[in-house]
Amino acid sequence: MRVAVVGAGPAGSLLGHDLARAGVAVTLFDASHPREKPCGGGVTGKALALLPEAPPDDPLPANWLESCEFDAGTGDVVRLRLERPVAVCARRDLDSWLLRRAVAAGATHRAERVTMVDAAGLLRCADSEHQFDVIVGADGAGSLVRRTFLSPVPPERLMMAAGWFARGTSSMKVQFTPGLEGYLWLFPRIDHVAVGICAPLASVPTRDMLARLDGEAVRHFPALVDADAGRYAHTIPSLSSEPRSLLEIAGPRWALVGDAAALADPITGEGIYYALRSARILADTLVEDGSTARYGQRCLEDFGRDLLKAAALRDRFYAPGFTRRMIAYAARSSAIRSVLAELVLGEQGYVGLKRRLLRAAPRFAWDSALAKLLRTA
Numbered sequence: 001m002r003v004a005v006v007g008a009g010p011a012g013s014l015l016g017h018d019l020a021r022a023g024v025a026v027t028l029f030d031a032s033h034p035r036e037k038p039c040g041g042g043v044t045g046k047a048l049a050l051l052p053e054a055p056p057d058d059p060l061p062a063n064w065l066e067s068c069e070f071d072a073g074t075g076d077v078v079r080l081r082l083e084r085p086v087a088v089c090a091r092r093d094l095d096s097w098l099l100r101r102a103v104a105a106g107a108t109h110r111a112e113r114v115t116m117v118d119a120a121g122l123l124r125c126a127d128s129e130h131q132f133d134v135i136v137g138a139d140g141a142g143s144l145v146r147r148t149f150l151s152p153v154p155p156e157r158l159m160m161a162a163g164w165f166a167r168g169t170s171s172m173k174v175q176f177t178p179g180l181e182g183y184l185w186l187f188p189r190i191d192h193v194a195v196g197i198c199a200p201l202a203s204v205p206t207r208d209m210l211a212r213l214d215g216e217a218v219r220h221f222p223a224l225v226d227a228d229a230g231r232y233a234h235t236i237p238s239l240s241s242e243p244r245s246l247l248e249i250a251g252p253r254w255a256l257v258g259d260a261a262a263l264a265d266p267i268t269g270e271g272i273y274y275a276l277r278s279a280r281i282l283a284d285t286l287v288e289d290g291s292t293a294r295y296g297q298r299c300l301e302d303f304g305r306d307l308l309k310a311a312a313l314r315d316r317f318y319a320p321g322f323t324r325r326m327i328a329y330a331a332r333s334s335a336i337r338s339v340l341a342e343l344v345l346g347e348q349g350y351v352g353l354k355r356r357l358l359r360a361a362p363r364f365a366w367d368s369a370l371a372k373l374l375r376t377a
């Protein structure tokens with residue numbers, strides 16, 4: 001079986017790595033390396049667990065963080081200690097590290113941009129033409145492969161994320177601001193900080209979002225206001241709450257992984273885990289079955305129901321007052337803090353969240369009563 005992977009971001013490179021290790025002839029097409037991708041670069045524990053083992057002389061280049069600050073934007077702030085560290089990586093470093101793992105495992109990398117693919121397995125670049133048994137789109141949010149075999153992701157399923165990379169350092173921070181169906185973030189990397197903001201594409205023009213980020217930065221983290229740093233803006237695609245939006249991501253000789261398949265969390269924008277996880281599931285399916293037929297269903301059973309649930313919950317999460325209450329409760333109760341910390345680490349899914357919060361309720365009531373008593377005393 002000859003497999004072409006269009007795009008060598010996290011999804012494409014892990015797929016190349018896994019297929020090559022299983023003895024499949026796999027070619028990765030991507031002309032962009034080395035490059036930075038607009039991204040926070042936050043890699044949660046569940047994503048880290050999917051990465052290939054790091055060789056002793058080539059460790060994963062990351063800033064390891066054990067706490068995260070949540071700011072409701074209305075005075076309530078809570079600092080969460082994370083049981084396991086989160087890695088924050090420059091995408092230039094993470095993506096080239098992953099590509100090195102794929103090539104070391106035996107994948108071929110061609111530094112070429114793909115200009116055409118078809119259902120018969122033909123793939124064209126500017127100066128070359130190739131024939132494959134399976135073509136995989138790992139080519140990100142604007143995927144050419146997706147546009148060829150499916151329709152583009154509709155605007156109501158796109159989040160816009162914008163920001164800049166600032167010199168300096170900070171703690172890891174997520175800040176909500178009233179009236180924004182999204183959040184601001186500071187993600188400190190090894191030698192700079194990713195400063196960003198995100199919200200649904202249709203909810204606010206990108207230039208207004210950037211102006212808001214600038215304003216908040218001047219007020220709350222002036223050291224990271226860097227007028228010389230270029231501003232970026234990039235979309236994050238996600239599923240709808242309908243299973244069909246996931247089951248459509250593969251056909252007889254093609255499949256999509258990562259952002260090309262619209263596999264990001266519609267509430268947080270986390271996409272690196274889903275890029276890696278979908279790549280692993282597709283590699284296993286291709287190796288076991290020699291076909292893509294069961295891939296969509298396997299994604300649905302693995303992480304898909306959680307993403308569909310997140311799509312259904314999104315509006316309620318960003319409804320006025322919800323994030324403010326969540327942070328105020330977390331500030332008062334260790335039980336709510338631990339649910340929030342597990343959400344950050346990606347260890348608490350959206351399916352089962354309500355049950356988990358109900359289980360935390362007696363402890364929350366006790367913590368609140370105790371806090372009130374202490375205040376009165």
Ligand SMILES: Cc1cc2nc3c(=O)[nH]c(=O)nc-3n(C[C@H](O)[C@H](O)[C@H](O)COP(=O)(O)OP(=O)(O)OC[C@H]3O[C@@H](n4cnc5c(N)ncnc54)[C@H](O)[C@@H]3O)c2cc1C
Pocket residue numbers: 006007008009010011012029030031032037038039040041042043112113114115138139140141143144161162187196234235236257258259260264269270271272273275
């Ligand atoms: C501002 C922002 C902040 C984010 N922050 C986080 C975060 O902190 N944590 C997190 O988990 N997720 C985050 N995400 C989401 C995350 O960046 C994506 O979900 C993730 O990069 C998806 O990986 P991928 O491999 O599917 O696609 P990509 O990383 O987009 O890689 C696609 C690759 O395909 C290549 N390509 C495209 N077209 C072609 C072509 N025609 N031929 C050849 N190659 C091609 C591109 O050059 C690129 O290298 C963020 C997204 C944005 C926009």
